[in-house]
Amino acid sequence: MKPRKPELLATAPSFLWLAVFVFVPVAIIFAIAFRPALPAGGIGEGWSLDAIRSLKDPIYISLLFRTVIISFVTTALCIALALPVAWYLAKLPPTWRSRILMLIIIPFWTNFVIRVFAWQQILHAEGIIANALRFIGILGESDRLLGNNVAVIIVSVYTYLPFAILPIFAAAEKFDFALLDAARDLGAKPFRAFRSVFLPGIRQGLVTAILIVFIPMLGSYVIPDMVGGTDSQMLGSKIAQRNFNDRNLPQAAALSCALTLLVLAPMLLRRKEKAA
Amino acid sequence: MLGHLRFENITRRFGSFTAVDRVSLEIEKGEVFSLLGPSGCGKTTLLRMAAGFDVPDEGRIFLDGVDITRLPPDQRPVNTVFQSYALFPHLSIRENIAFGPKLSKRPAAKIRSEVDRMLDLVDLAAHADKKPTQLSGGQKQRVAIARALVNKPKVLLLDEPLAALDLKLRQRLLVELDAIHDEVGITFIYVTHDQGEAMSISDRIAVMNKGVVEQIGKPPEIYEAPRTSFVAAFIGDTNFFEGKITSCIDARFSKCAIEGIGEIIIDNDKPTILGDLVHLSLRPEKIIVSRGMPELRTNENSVPGLIEDIIYFGSHTRLWVRCSGWRICVETQHRTYQLDQAPLKWGDTVYLLWHANDGYLLEQYREEDESLLTLPDEE
Numbered sequence: 159m160k161p162r163k164p165e166l167l168a169t170a171p172s173f174l175w176l177a178v179f180v181f182v183p184v185a186i187i188f189a190i191a192f193r194p195a196l197p198a199g200g201i202g203e204g205w206s207l208d209a210i211r212s213l214k215d216p217i218y219i220s221l222l223f224r225t226v227i228i229s230f231v232t233t234a235l236c237i238a239l240a241l242p243v244a245w246y247l248a249k250l251p252p253t254w255r256s257r258i259l260m261l262i263i264i265p266f267w268t269n270f271v272i273r274v275f276a277w278q279q280i281l282h283a284e285g286i287i288a289n290a291l292r293f294i295g296i297l298g299e300s301d302r303l304l305g306n307n308v309a310v311i312i313v314s315v316y317t318y319l320p321f322a323i324l325p326i327f328a329a330a331e332k333f334d335f336a337l338l339d340a341a342r343d344l345g346a347k348p349f350r351a352f353r354s355v356f357l358p359g360i361r362q363g364l365v366t367a368i369l370i371v372f373i374p375m376l377g378s379y380v381i382p383d384m385v386g387g388t389d390s391q392m393l394g395s396k397i398a399q400r401n402f403n404d405r406n407l408p409q410a411a412a413l414s415c416a417l418t419l420l421v422l423a424p425m426l427l428r429r430k431e432k433a434a
Numbered sequence: 435m436l437g438h439l440r441f442e443n444i445t446r447r448f449g450s451f452t453a454v455d456r457v458s459l460e461i462e463k464g465e466v467f468s469l470l471g472p473s474g475c476g477k478t479t480l481l482r483m484a485a486g487f488d489v490p491d492e493g494r495i496f497l498d499g500v501d502i503t504r505l506p507p508d509q510r511p512v513n514t515v516f517q518s519y520a521l522f523p524h525l526s527i528r529e530n531i532a533f534g535p536k537l538s539k540r541p542a543a544k545i546r547s548e549v550d551r552m553l554d555l556v557d558l559a560a561h562a563d564k565k566p567t568q569l570s571g572g573q574k575q576r577v578a579i580a581r582a583l584v585n586k587p588k589v590l591l592l593d594e595p596l597a598a599l600d601l602k603l604r605q606r607l608l609v610e611l612d613a614i615h616d617e618v619g620i621t622f623i624y625v626t627h628d629q630g631e632a633m634s635i636s637d638r639i640a641v642m643n644k645g646v647v648e649q650i651g652k653p654p655e656i657y658e659a660p661r662t663s664f665v666a667a668f669i670g671d672t673n674f675f676e677g678k679i680t681s682c683i684d685a686r687f688s689k690c691a692i693e694g695i696g697e698i699i700i701d702n703d704k705p706t707i708l709g710d711l712v713h714l715s716l717r718p719e720k721i722i723v724s725r726g727m728p729e730l731r732t733n734e735n736s737v738p739g740l741i742e743d744i745i746y747f748g749s750h751t752r753l754w755v756r757c758s759g760w761r762i763c764v765e766t767q768h769r770t771y772q773l774d775q776a777p778l779k780w781g782d783t784v785y786l787l788w789h790a791n792d793g794y795l796l797e798q799y800r801e802e803d804e805s806l807l808t809l810p811d812e813e
Contacts, residue, residue: 339487340520342507344534344585354533358524 184418190411199405209408213416218396222416225393228307228382229375232314233322236371237364239315240322244363245356247323248330259327262320270317274384277313278304281385305387313385314375321374322367329363330356365428373421393417437496438463438621439484439589444493446479453479454490455645461589466615466622468632471642472668477625480642481591484623485514497588508537513582517594519574521566527577528553528562534585552580555614572603579614589621596631608635629669633657641665659703662798666715667806673762674804675714675793679706687733687790690714694758698735699790704797713799718765720792723753723784733790737762741782753778755786762786763807 194206212218247255265273279285281303291297303309337359341351357364379394386392393413400410437460446454454476461467469477482488483495486507494503502510513534521530531552535545553559556576566574575595582590595611596604612635615622626632632639633653640650641664649661660666663674677690680697690700690712706712722728728736739755739762753764764786766778778784 334518334520336516336518336520337522339485339507340514340516340522341533342487343485343512343514344581345508345537346533347508350537355522358522361524 187411187414187418190407191415193408193411195406195408199407201407206408209406209412212409213412218413218416221391221393221396222420224307224390225376226420228310228314228390228392229372229378232311232318232375233368233372235311235315236319236322237326237367239319240326240367243323244326244330244360247327248333249335262323266320271380271384273317274313274381277309277316277385281309281312304385305390307386307390309385309387310382310390310392313381314378317381318371318375321370325363325366325370326360327363329360333359369425369428373425376421377417437461438498439623440496441480441484442494442496444480444483444490444495446476446483446488446490452645454483456493457642457645457647458493459640459647459650461621461623463621464619465637466612466624466635468624468626468636468639469642470626470629470632470639470669472627474644475642476645477627477642478593481514481593481623481625484589485512485591486510511588512591513585513587513589514591514593515575515578515582515595517597519566519578519598521574521577521581523566526563526565527558527569530566530577531581531584533581538585548584552584555583555617556580556610571599572607575599575607576610579611583614583618587620589623590618592622592624594626595624597626597628604631611635633669641668643668659794660715660796663713663715663796663800663803664806666794666796667803671718671763671808673716673718673760674796674799674807675716675760676799677712677714679708679710679712682708692760694760695737698737698793699733700793700795701733701790702795704795706795713796714793715796716762716788716793718752718763719750720788721762721764722787723755723764723766723778724787725782725784727785728787730787735788735790737786739784739786741778741780741784744778744780751778753784755784757786 190201191209192205192207194202194204194208196202247258250258280287282288283302283304285303288297288303291303292299297303333356337355338351341355342348346354377394378392379398382390382392382395383398386395394417397410397413397417400406400413439459439461441457441459444454444457445452453474457476457480459467469480471477479488483490483503486502486505486509489504494501496502497511502512522533525533528549531549532545535548540548550559553562556579558573558576558580561569561573566577569577578595579590592611596607599607608631611622615635622635624632624635633656636653638650638652639656641648641656643664649656649665651659656665657669660669660672666672666674675692675695675698677692677698677700679688680691681689683689683699686702687699688702688706689697691697700712700714704712727738728734730736737757739757741753742756742761743752743754745752750765750767753766755762755764
């Protein structure tokens, strides 16, 4: 069916918005990736494949690998924690449900960077947790909580957990819990009923939660910068470093393009699945 | 021999509310047993305890002599048809029905043939690959029944299975359900608030009110010989009279004085003593209306009254007749021999006639049960 004129007019503002704030900036970044870098920093004249070629650098490959692993582990932990929370939230009486939802949302009122900074204090070598763990002998004298991948994952899970809880809760709230009774009645053990009936029932929320955590995780750079160490750098941190410190804009752009394509892959997969 | 499914002194409380209060039932193998009562009477709680979704605070449940009180639902040879059907929306009709057999790890070919047999039984073979959302309410209901029966349960629990359907479909499915029961021959426990459904499908009915079983019996017993005012008023419609026994006629009949009406003859179906306060239930369709004073035969009663309300129902007409302080509900058939009579109108004086046998003395009377009767508003 051909879209009619009024429909085109109605969608024009959003198209314009998308064009100005998404398509044009992305196109500019893609273009910069094919420009030469100036030794003093900035973008040179003419065209060059240097920045693109530099992506083959094994440093970048291992960086990409680590980025995906950390993102994956964080996403998995977020989902694993969000599932039971969403389950119990959906089963709570409405007054308690909105109170607890409020508690989940309240941390957003504090600036993200400040919250990460707070985690620096919590996980600090002389902080309360480190001292406590050292006291009971779990943590060695020279072991540190801060400055490693584990710290990055802990703080990332903390940051993204609400984003995982909300879509799963929205789906669980609509889930008909009588279906679980039906599954049990037909002979399913509790976990089997959960897996064969509850998980398929909240599938949409689950997929949304995975994307909403995994995609921003791929681009995260504040958390690895603030609580990670030298061996927990992620792709995002490298882009920031190339951009702000080295002023090698073409290389930063090339890395950004690689990341964009990486993010697009699961999105396209999801679209294909929706169409099916 | 102890019953097939036996509830022994079951009590279930939710906070300070007692949903089920010391209920004992014995259900026989192969019968259709209904739990009938208004919402909140405890019938669904009782069913949930039979299914294993709830555990009684006191009392025990036995199936074929085995204590199943605390057995989880997946380990009971009992299956449920849920009120909301509870079909799995992500599975096709065939997969829904195969859900139970697959869990029991039977060979795939056997599962397939059993599912096919069930699809035939409920006449849904043509819809096997559809999703539940593509089916009508009646079809979903049949899938729910097939999904439960395929597991060959010893008892099938049906929780208001027809409540969500419209009247015609309900009547048709009731006939189908009866046919399915004849075919599989297992015990059905049927929970409903609809007395018509319960009367037409059940071998026996337990009428429940406020967590207590008020009466257990075959449908005609429940209707014709209600033990309490609740049973009389909840099943069908009735008239209640309060009177004092004034004299004995013989072993069976007594005279009873009713304020404003005078002395009437009643059937002593319960032992009564002179001077006893008794309560009588008289069904509207047992009363005959006539314009002239009827000739009384032995043990018949006649009372004059004024027609206050007339409601035409097609198959019959309901009259509310004022007899001093009482408003009596009467149901009249439209018989052709009455055609020469002028139709009854508001304000007409009529005589109500009934045989002493048609009144029934109640064992237990509570004034609050009068609110269950259909009465037009007082002016």
